Amino acid sequence: MKQFERKIILFDFIAINLVWLCYYLLRVESQLIDYQIKPDLILPMSIMYLYWLSVFMFFGLYRAWYAKSRTDEFVTVLRAITIGCILLFFAVFFDDERNATYSTNRSVIVMYWVLMVLYVGGGRVIVRSFRKRLLIQGVGHRETVIVGIGDKATELYDQVRKYPALGYRVLGFVSLNGDRKDQGTLPADILGSVEELQSIIHRHAIQNILIALDSHQKDVVLNVVSLSTGYDVSIKIIPDMYDIISGQARTNQIYGFPLIEIMPHIMQPWEESAKRLMDIFISILILTLSVPLWIFVAIAIKLNSPGPLVYSQERVGKGGKIFRMHKFRSMYQDAEAKTGPVWATTNDPRVTSVGKFIRKTRLDEIPQFMDVLRGDMSLVGPRPERPHFVEQLAKEIPLYKRRLSVKPGITGWAQIKQGYDTSIDDVRSKVRYDLFYIENMSFRMDVKILLLTFYIMIAGKGN
Numbered sequence: 015m016k017q018f019e020r021k022i023i024l025f026d027f028i029a030i031n032l033v034w035l036c037y038y039l040l041r042v043e044s045q046l047i048d049y050q051i052k053p054d055l056i057l058p059m060s061i062m063y064l065y066w067l068s069v070f071m072f073f074g075l076y077r078a079w080y081a082k083s084r085t086d087e088f089v090t091v092l093r094a095i096t097i098g099c100i101l102l103f104f105a106v107f108f109d110d111e112r113n114a115t116y117s118t119n120r121s122v123i124v125m126y127w128v129l130m131v132l133y134v135g136g137g138r139v140i141v142r143s144f145r146k147r148l149l150i151q152g153v154g155h156r157e158t159v160i161v162g163i164g165d166k167a168t169e170l171y172d173q174v175r176k177y178p179a180l181g182y183r184v185l186g187f188v189s190l191n192g193d194r195k196d197q198g199t200l201p202a203d204i205l206g207s208v209e210e211l212q213s214i215i216h217r218h219a220i221q222n223i224l225i226a227l228d229s230h231q232k233d234v235v236l237n238v239v240s241l242s243t244g245y246d247v248s249i250k251i252i253p254d255m256y257d258i259i260s261g262q263a264r265t266n267q268i269y270g271f272p273l274i275e276i277m278p279h280i281m282q283p284w285e286e287s288a289k290r291l292m293d294i295f296i297s298i299l300i301l302t303l304s305v306p307l308w309i310f311v312a313i314a315i316k317l318n319s320p321g322p323l324v325y326s327q328e329r330v331g332k333g334g335k336i337f338r339m340h341k342f343r344s345m346y347q348d349a350e351a352k353t354g355p356v357w358a359t360t361n362d363p364r365v366t367s368v369g370k371f372i373r374k375t376r377l378d379e380i381p382q383f384m385d386v387l388r389g390d391m392s393l394v395g396p397r398p399e400r401p402h403f404v405e406q407l408a409k410e411i412p413l414y415k416r417r418l419s420v421k422p423g424i425t426g427w428a429q430i431k432q433g434y435d436t437s438i439d440d441v442r443s444k445v446r447y448d449l450f451y452i453e454n455m456s457f458r459m460d461v462k463i464l465l466l467t468f469y470i471m472i473a474g475k476g477n
Contacts, residue, residue, distance in 0.1 A: 023076060023284070025141055029133045030066050034059045036133075037126050066130075067284070069098040072458055076284050084142045091135040099127040146179045155183040158222040159214060161238055163189050163200060166252055167226040171201055174224070185218055190234055208234060211241045224273070225251040236412040243416050250275050275453075285457045292460070293393050297383040304380055311342055311368075311377055318368040321347030324381050329398035332421045337390040339398055340381040344369030376471045382424045394460040395423025396448040407441055417448050420455070425467040427451035427459075 038055055070076060073094040103123050148154055158174070160167050167187060174182045186203040188211060205214050214220060223242060227234055235251060242249055250273040281289065312323050325343040328336055345364040365373065372378040385391040391398065396417040399407070408414045428447035432440065451459070 022138070022141065025137060026066070026070065026075075026134060027063065029137050030063050030130075031059055033126070033129045033133045034062050036129055037122075040125065041122055065102075066098060068288075069094055071284050071288055074456055074458065084139045084146075087142060088135050088139050091138055092131060095127065095130045095134065099123055099130070102126075149179045149181045152178065155181050156221040157219050158182040158184045158224060159186060159188050159205060159218070159220055160184060160224045160226055161188045161208065161211075161234075162226040163187050163204065164226070164228070166228065168201065170224055170226045170252060175201075182222060182224070184224075185220075188214060190231070208237060208241070211238060212245070215242070215245050215247060220247055223247055223249045225249065227252070239416075240413055243413075243419065248275070281455055281457075288457045289392065289394075289460060292457075293386050296393060296464075297386045300380070301383050301387075307377065307380065311372060311380075314368045314372075315343055315366075319346055319366045328401060329422065330401055330404045330418065331390055331398055332418060334415075334418055335390075336401060337385070337398075339385055339391070342372055342378040342381060344373050344378045376425075376467070379424050386424065390421075392421040392423045394426055394463050395421050396426055396451070397429060397444075398422035411442055411445055413449060414445055416452065417445065420452055425463060427463060430463060430466045430470060 035055075038053075038059075042053060073090060075091065075094060106123065145154070155178070160171055171184055171187075174180060174184055184202060186205040187200055189204050189207050191207055205218065211223075223238065225235055225238055239249060252273060315321075315323055321343055323343060324340050325345075326338045326340045329339040331337045344366060346366060369378070382391060386393060404415075404418075426448065427450060428444040431447050432444055451463075
């Protein structure tokens with residue numbers, strides 16, 4: 015899958031530059047527009063490719079597409095190209111207004127749009143059709159197991175076998191307790207039990223796990239996902255109707271057969287790079303512009319209560335790595351000296367009067383932008399927790415450690431949906447939001463969360 019997506023990026027590179035070359039020839043060499051000085055070819059071509067790369071990344075065109083129809087892909091590409099060309103039109107329009115000129119470029123953008131649709135959109139349909147033909151012939155299939163040995167599992171196996179274009183090579187089934195009494199009635203072998211899942215993944219180089227269980231077996235689903243965490247496998251679950259309508263996970267279909275998808279490759283490399291660049295740029299910008307605030311907050315903290323200006327604390331980061339997170343001090347000095355680590359509470363007596371204000375406005379988070387620059391954190395992600403609580407919560411909440419598969423963030427989906435944790439029930443609720451973010455994270459979603467966080471700060475709705 016990753017190799018194919020890299021080929022799609024390479025194809026787009028060729029198609030976008032070819033479009034610009036054709037556009038250049040039609041616009042310049044055909045003398046459609048009179049130029050006193052012949053415009054350059056290479057530099058604008060490079061700029062336009064970077065522009066379209068950014069647009070396509072924003073629209074999610076470089077994410078792994080699972081069983082996506084060619085029509086759906088063409089519509090998505092068409093939408094991205096149309097919006098991208100509209101932005102180009104207004105860029106040319108405002109430049110003309112600024113210079114009090116009229117540019118024929120505005121009218122020929124329609125021609126550029128047509129070329130982009132034909133070359134990029136049509137080309138992608140051709141590439142996907144070629145790939146589908148290869149999959150039908152058995153080329154590029156991925157090793158797959160089905161968890162479950164009931165009617166749902168058999169039905170799913172038949173569906174997968176019926177549509178080889180899905181790319182699954184089902185090696186067998188995984189039973190719940192190692193029971194092989196139904197071996198003779200199943201269309202493939204039972205490879206082992208759920209408890210042996212990690213061994214099965216190693217032994218058969220499994221790349222996909224399809225879970226076909228009844229709704230009352232949700233505890234088994236959690237166990238499968240937990241055992242698979244950390245492995246390069248994609249997990250897809252047959253949901254019951256409540257799962258589908260609840261909207262708490264991305265739902266796809268195998269030719270009409272609904273599946274909830276849990277993706278191991280959380281973000282594509284291009285999106286990861288864009289996310290890191292955004293982290294660095296915004297962190298430098300905020301740290302630079304907030305210097306007057308640093309001074310104001312520092313004076314307020316010092317006048318309000320004795321103690322250090324910045325408070326640092328050990329937190330658990332990506333992959334379980336321990337790092338020190340920094341914040342402006344919002345509590346009295348040595349607030350947990352007698353009690354040890356405890357949950358924050360509403361109207362927490364440990365919080366100073368200045369601390370309440372900087373927490374509500376999120377100003378206490380400013381020093382964490384240094385942690386982002388160091389690479390310990392990101393702007394957006396699950397909030398990092400203390401080691402003491404991580405071990406405690408991992409025992410209480412299934413899949414809690416799955417939060418450690420991504421970098422922790424200053425803000426996140428859970429933070430804009432819910433306030434500070436005051437109990438284990440709050441954490442359970444937040445984990446649900448964190449897992450939703452992890453399964454659906456994208457550069458576009460990060461931008462959305464940052465905008466919502468900014469609104470919360472301005473409106474003073476923080477906790």
